[in-house]
Amino acid sequence: MSEFAYADFINGQYEPLLSTDQIQKRITELAQEISDDYENNCPVLIGVLNGAFIFMGDLVKQLTINCEVDFIKISSYGKAKKSSGKIDVLKDIDCHLEGRDVLVIEDIVDSGLSVKFLEQKIKSCEPNSLKFVSLLQKKDSAQVDFEIDYLGFWIPNEFVVGYGLDFAQKLRNLPAIYILK
Numbered sequence: 001m002s003e004f005a006y007a008d009f010i011n012g013q014y015e016p017l018l019s020t021d022q023i024q025k026r027i028t029e030l031a032q033e034i035s036d037d038y039e040n041n042c043p044v045l046i047g048v049l050n051g052a053f054i055f056m057g058d059l060v061k062q063l064t065i066n067c068e069v070d071f072i073k074i075s076s077y078g079k080a081k082k083s084s085g086k087i088d089v090l091k092d093i094d095c096h097l098e099g100r101d102v103l104v105i106e107d108i109v110d111s112g113l114s115v116k117f118l119e120q121k122i123k124s125c126e127p128n129s130l131k132f133v134s135l136l137q138k139k140d141s142a143q144v145d146f147e148i149d150y151l152g153f154w155i156p157n158e159f160v161v162g163y164g165l166d167f168a169q170k171l172r173n174l175p176a177i178y179i180l181k
Contacts, residue, residue: 014178031062043101049073051107054164097125106134
């Protein structure tokens with residue numbers, strides 16, 4: 001952790017929300033649910049960069065099924081704490097999705113605009129099925145109605161960092177999740 005980030009922790013800028021143990025326990029449960037649901041299939045898991053990379057890595061290691069992995073990178077935050085509402089594709093999906101079972105892996109669902117965008121984009125590729133996995137979903141912040149198929153935790157409508165979640169591309173490396181005050 002950089003001196004600046006460490007100083008902020010010391011000065012009380014962050015409040016613990018989810019511990020490493022809580023996160024890992026829930027990931028084990030999600031991996032079992034997904035493995036059971038896709039027992040005889042080989043789904044394509046599409047991680048949404050950059051935030052989902054740690055969650056997705058831990059989830060994939062716990063799956064007991066065959067799967068393929070790909071990534072998409074989108075942006076709606078930039079360096080702000082709030083989504084701009086405009087979604088840019090910075091890195092597109094490389095694999096062929098037509099007729100495939102697809103699971104999109106997100107770190108957090110906030111307004112729902114990103115998952116709605118991804119749903120429309122991926123459905124245009126004509127997959128066999130499409131489901132969404134998210135480690136976190138904020139309560140009372142949705143701008144669009146969207147149900148997550150595999151959800152880790154409901155969290156308060158606060159800005160969070162750690163375990164892949166960032167503020168201006170920093171603090172992703174924290175092993176737990178904290179509320180940024």
